[in-house]
Amino acid sequence: xxxxxVGCGKVGSTLAAQLNAEGNNVTIIDQDPxxxxxxxxxxxxxxxxxxxxxxxxxxxxxxxxxDLLVAVTGNDELxxxxxxxxxxxxxxxxxxxxxxxxxxxxxxxxxxxxxxxMVINPELxxxxxxxxxxxxxxxxxxxxxxxxxxxLLTFKLPEESRLVGMQVKDVxxxxxxxxxxxxxxxxxxxxxxxxNFIFGEKDIISIIASPQSAKAFFKKIGYSLQxxxxxxxxxxxxxxxxxxDLLEGSGISCTVxxxxxxxxxxxxxxxxxxxxxxxxxxxxxxxKEEGIAHADSFVSLTGLDEExxxxxxxxxxxxxxxxxxxxxxxxxxxxxxxxDLDSIVYPKNITANTIISYVRAMNKTVGxxxxxxxxxxxxxxxxxxxxxxxxxxxxxxxLMELSLKPGVLIATIQRGRTQITPRGQDVIAPGDSVxxxxxxxxxxxxxxxxxx
Amino acid sequence: MNYRMIKxxxxxxxxxxxxxxxxxMITAVVYGEWHTLVxxxxxxxxxxxxxxxxxxxxxxxxxxxxxxxxxxxSLSWILLSIFGAIPFMLSGTTTNxxxxxxETASGFTTTGSSIFREVExxxxxxxxxxxxTHWVGGMGVLVFIMVFLPLGGGQNMHIMRxxxxxPEVSKLVPKVKQTAFILYSIYFVMTFLQFIILLISGMGxxxxxxxxxxxxxTGGFGVRxxxxxxxxxxxxxxxxxxxxxxxxxxxxxxxxxxLKLRDAINSEVKTFIVIVLVAIGIITLNIYQSYGSIGExxxxxxxxxxxxxxxxxxxxxxxxxxxSLSKAVLVLIMFIGACAGSTGGGMKVSRIIIAxxxxxxxxxxxxxxxxxxxxxxxxxPVDREVVRSVNAYLACxxxxxxxxxxxxxxxxxxxxxxxxxxxxxxxxxxxGLAIVGPTANFxxxxxxxxxxxxxxxxxxxxELFPMLILLSPATWKKA
Numbered sequence: 001x002x003x004x005x006v007g008c009g010k011v012g013s014t015l016a017a018q019l020n021a022e023g024n025n026v027t028i029i030d031q032d033p034x035x036x037x038x039x040x041x042x043x044x045x046x047x048x049x050x051x052x053x054x055x056x057x058x059x060x061x062x063x064x065x066x067d068l069l070v071a072v073t074g075n076d077e078l079x080x081x082x083x084x085x086x087x088x089x090x091x092x093x094x095x096x097x098x099x100x101x102x103x104x105x106x107x108x109x110x111x112x113x114x115x116x117x118m119v120i121n122p123e124l125x126x127x128x129x130x131x132x133x134x135x136x137x138x139x140x141x142x143x144x145x146x147x148x149x150x151x152l153l154t155f156k157l158p159e160e161s162r163l164v165g166m167q168v169k170d171v172x173x174x175x176x177x178x179x180x181x182x183x184x185x186x187x188x189x190x191x192x193x194x195x196n197f198i199f200g201e202k203d204i205i206s207i208i209a210s211p212q213s214a215k216a217f218f219k220k221i222g223y224s225l226q227x228x229x230x231x232x233x234x235x236x237x238x239x240x241x242x243x244x245d246l247l248e249g250s251g252i253s254c255t256v257x258x259x260x261x262x263x264x265x266x267x268x269x270x271x272x273x274x275x276x277x278x279x280x281x282x283x284x285x286x287x288k289e290e291g292i293a294h295a296d297s298f299v300s301l302t303g304l305d306e307e308x309x310x311x312x313x314x315x316x317x318x319x320x321x322x323x324x325x326x327x328x329x330x331x332x333x334x335x336x337x338x339x340d341l342d343s344i345v346y347p348k349n350i351t352a353n354t355i356i357s358y359v360r361a362m363n364k365t366v367g368x369x370x371x372x373x374x375x376x377x378x379x380x381x382x383x384x385x386x387x388x389x390x391x392x393x394x395x396x397x398x399l400m401e402l403s404l405k406p407g408v409l410i411a412t413i414q415r416g417r418t419q420i421t422p423r424g425q426d427v428i429a430p431g432d433s434v435x436x437x438x439x440x441x442x443x444x445x446x447x448x449x450x451x452x
Numbered sequence: 453m454n455y456r457m458i459k460x461x462x463x464x465x466x467x468x469x470x471x472x473x474x475x476x477m478i479t480a481v482v483y484g485e486w487h488t489l490v491x492x493x494x495x496x497x498x499x500x501x502x503x504x505x506x507x508x509x510x511x512x513x514x515x516x517x518x519x520x521x522x523x524x525x526s527l528s529w530i531l532l533s534i535f536g537a538i539p540f541m542l543s544g545t546t547t548n549x550x551x552x553x554x555e556t557a558s559g560f561t562t563t564g565s566s567i568f569r570e571v572e573x574x575x576x577x578x579x580x581x582x583x584x585t586h587w588v589g590g591m592g593v594l595v596f597i598m599v600f601l602p603l604g605g606g607q608n609m610h611i612m613r614x615x616x617x618x619p620e621v622s623k624l625v626p627k628v629k630q631t632a633f634i635l636y637s638i639y640f641v642m643t644f645l646q647f648i649i650l651l652i653s654g655m656g657x658x659x660x661x662x663x664x665x666x667x668x669x670t671g672g673f674g675v676r677x678x679x680x681x682x683x684x685x686x687x688x689x690x691x692x693x694x695x696x697x698x699x700x701x702x703x704x705x706x707x708x709x710x711l712k713l714r715d716a717i718n719s720e721v722k723t724f725i726v727i728v729l730v731a732i733g734i735i736t737l738n739i740y741q742s743y744g745s746i747g748e749x750x751x752x753x754x755x756x757x758x759x760x761x762x763x764x765x766x767x768x769x770x771x772x773x774x775x776s777l778s779k780a781v782l783v784l785i786m787f788i789g790a791c792a793g794s795t796g797g798g799m800k801v802s803r804i805i806i807a808x809x810x811x812x813x814x815x816x817x818x819x820x821x822x823x824x825x826x827x828x829x830x831x832x833p834v835d836r837e838v839v840r841s842v843n844a845y846l847a848c849x850x851x852x853x854x855x856x857x858x859x860x861x862x863x864x865x866x867x868x869x870x871x872x873x874x875x876x877x878x879x880x881x882x883x884g885l886a887i888v889g890p891t892a893n894f895x896x897x898x899x900x901x902x903x904x905x906x907x908x909x910x911x912x913x914x915e916l917f918p919m920l921i922l923l924s925p926a927t928w929k930k931a
Contacts, residue, residue, distance in 0.1 A: 002626075020626075025625060025626040025627055025630075026626055027626050033835065040609070041518075041609060041610075044608070044609065044626070044627055044628050044629075045626050046623050046625065046626040062625075
């Protein structure tokens with residue numbers, strides 16, 4: 001597929017890398033020649049220097065043969081205009097990134113009136129992920145499927161858990177829980193959990209379950225954190241804005257520390273219940289004064305990754321229970337994972353996941369339609385949700401009769417409102433929503449899991 | 453340095469070279485030259501053996517950076533020339549390995565300078581191999597390999613940049629592989645077209661293939677002792693047209709196919725045409741008297757100008773006998789060379805344009821010291837980096853040129869010979885003037901001079917820096 005990406009900042013370059021790796025023909029447009037050249041040197045893509053909203057620049061980038069234009073600059077107006085021009089002149093599909101909360105309310109309007117295929121808001125998506133984790137602090141990471149009816153939760157196995165030393169196949173009978181184990185990360189290796197796998201201390205495990213059964217499961221394995229009552233948030237940018245909005249009704253009281261008085265005023269005007277502190281968040285005394293030692297949760301959302309990491313480490317030392325760090329830019333995953341930072345949120349990856357789901361869904365295939373794709377553990381594992389329709393070769397056969405490729409796990413089947421934990425004799429029916437977890441495969445269609 | 457990846461890529465190169473040997477092998481079978489066939493077969497087996505040893509295991513880390521790209525490209529060209537020289541030795545065509553190396557390098561770099569005093573007595577397979585190296589070298593060997601071989605990632609852009617001629621390398625489509633495929637398709641179709649037209653004009657199959665190969669790569673190895681002089685006038689005109697066509701940027705052909713005519717005829721192409729027309733005009737007037745008819749003079753002038761500016765090096769007349777003005781114009785266009793992104797050599801028209809505009813800018817700065825002036829081509833500003841690299845190229849060009857000249861002067865030939873010998877090799881043309889003129893050859897030089905000129909040919913084809921980077925110790929440091 002031919003794809004143009006306008007803007008090669010953090011989101012744009014992550015997206016370019018992933019879309020290119022999946023075999024699409026990617027062209028990037030940016031006004032900064034240095035950025036364009038650096039990226040075009042790194043990836044097998046074409047770079048065009050210029051204003052992405054100008055018709056002639058788009059023509060240079062080959063808009064007439066393009067299937068999709070994604071505008072992800074930091075400037076909402078430029079994104080909208082780029083999409084509008086592309087839509088009018090070449091009638092290609094368009095995705096715009098919008099981060100300004102004022103436009104966010106109008107997102108459905110923009111989508112319909114300007115003919116956008118999708119509006120993405122990395123900041124809002126990040127805020128949603130943070131809110132999910134705060135509502136369920138036992139997990140490091142939560143992804144949702146089937147409109148929130150199924151969740152993929154990642155957590156670290158506590159040292160004295162009942163699970164340590166247990167085999168995967170025994171868990172269901174011993175604990176009588178309806179969760180599916182997906183992956184286990186141990187010493188930088190990722191394993192797809194098969195029945196004979198034995199859990200060890202400090203394993204990072206991901207499971208798929210409905211929110212209720214996940215809660216019950218965590219209680220049974222003796223790893224259930226008290227609900228979070230308050231949150232100390234540093235940095236008052238757009239993510240903070242969306243997060244305060246999401247947390248307003250949830251019973252979590254927020255304190256925001258922000259340096260810039262204008263932003264503080266904006267937040268204070270909008271959210272009555274939020275305590276807004278105008279101070280430098282890197283000031284140790286301020287944080288102590290605002291109770292970093294007793295805070296249930298600490299969320300670092302400043303614009304600087306280094307600052308966020310440092311502040312989170314300080315919060316951990318001071319005694320906050322749940323810590324969430326936002327990282328925008330830094331790629332040193334080996335280092336950050338060693339720091340034991342609890343939950344890390346990468347807005348650029350969330351956005352890339354959303355757009356890649358969309359791009360894969362554009363490659364229409366018979367028998368199934370891809371709904372959501374999550375790329376996990378630095379892209380080593382992929383969790384994808386498919387809606388299965390009539391005519392797919394996996395329909396109507398017991399799962400044990402399907403010849404699956406190695407490293408494939410059918411994690412859950414959602415039929416209407418009921419969630420089924422797949423067993424060998426279960427049969428997939430048309431209309432089911434199926435979540436597949438794979439290692440080392442790129443799925444475009446659900447038939448990709450079968451041996452040829 | 454990712455030495456394993458370099459070894460792996462070079463291994464594939466060897467495999468491909470073994471494949472290239474199939475062309476002369478088929479020729480040898482057709483003409484029943486069994487002795488030559490054995491020579492090529494042994495050479496192919498040697499390449500195959502070395503190649504398969506190198507590609508036996510794919511390295512775990514396939515990532516390469518700009519540095520590895522340059523090293524791969526320059527080593528590839530050196531290895532190609534060394535192994536391509538083996539059949540010359542085994543078939544007994546020459547007994548001096550330096551001669552064989554010179555001839556092969558001259559072939560791959562599309563120079564066309566020869567050490568053979570006469571070619572008509574050589575085996576047909578050897579002649580075919582010489583022409584075929586032109587064709588392979590014209591568009592770039594590694595670009596060719598990239599069409600087939602998944603070297604992985606965007607890193608192969610580093611290789612394409614190092615191998616493709618011109619100040620700036622741009623892709624036609626996002627993927628390197630597809631870009632290479634498009635370029636090679638255009639190249640193939642044009643070569644085939646020339647072959648068919650030559651065939652229709654009454655040329656034999658063998659000569660048509662060889663001439664088409666040598667023209668397409670802008671090489672210039674002929675199959676006759678008199679190069680193109682004994683071809684009919686019509687055939688000479690056909691060759692003239694194709695030499696010019698192959699010295700135009702291939703991106704233009706792609707744009708023409710895409711019906712973007714206005715973009716295709718860019719200022720580089722326009723300037724190129726103007727230079728060609730002016731040079732033909734001057735020379736025609738200058739040599740008119742010695743030929744008697746204006747048509748005759750025009751035909752020889754246009755053939756020679758096309759041959760030298762495209763850096764092919766075919767000849768219909770001994771232009772060494774022409775008046776001084778004509779010779780001066782010819783030497784001048786030897787330096788200018790073809791368009792960027794073509795198969796031709798030389799400095800490239802676009803570099804000359806940028807350098808000239810840069811010179812004008814400096815001049816204006818003296819008149820208006822505070823003037824801000826951009827260098828533009830086709831109404832687009834030229835990146836500072838590009839201007840800088842053009843200047844660096846010119847300086848480096850002068851340096852390599854002068855050093856080579858000094859080294860070959862030791863052979864004690866006259867200055868015109870030495871000067872045009874270096875000119876003809878570094879610009880990948882073929883014949884020079886005086887002792888290396890169109891009716892003569894490079895056999896008289898000493899082995900050391902031949903090695904220097906071989907270096908010049910490869911350095912000139914790769915536009916200097918990839919070869920010079922090999923000589924820098926910093927390249928080989930651990931990183």
